[in-house]
Amino acid sequence: MSEVTDDKDARIVVYCAVGGRAEKAKAKLEELGITNVENGGGFDDVKDRFQ
Template sequence: MNLNTRFLGLFTALLFAILQSCSPTSSNDPQVTITEFEEIRAAQPEAIIIDVRTPAEYNSGTIEGANNINVLDDSFVPKVSTLDKNQTVMVFCKSGGRSAKAKAQLQELGFTNVVDLEGGIKGWKAADKKVVKP
């Protein structure tokens, strides 16, 4: 094996290792089911619940106890940065896309326990769970 081939192999392995270490593996964690979400909430009543949808969506109905912090708003990071990073944070949106983004951002900010509701408020409603007007 010549020097260039060995260098290329070593370079490729190093690049792969760097890319793996930079990717947030915990943001790939699966979302939790409605049952799991309820169990976590019951076991940890101090958990912070965040509806990451727009204020209009939030005002149309949300999960009881949820605070509205819109993940698409520029104020999302400053607002969540004031929260306790060691506290369980439970996020949801309409169907799961924005909450996955919010979960990844929270984890990048150092939050250690972020739970993302599978199916969002649509799934919650489909399961006939209670929705409240804020």
């Protein structure tokens, strides 16, 4: 995480192929004290949202 940011309140959107692994990643980041994590869902969901 420190390679990306040291700010535990930074907005982080995780995603994967369809969203299941992103939910696991979100939970792990929250366990580590990251407070602003969002499951963006699958790649297509994120791609459409952030274009």
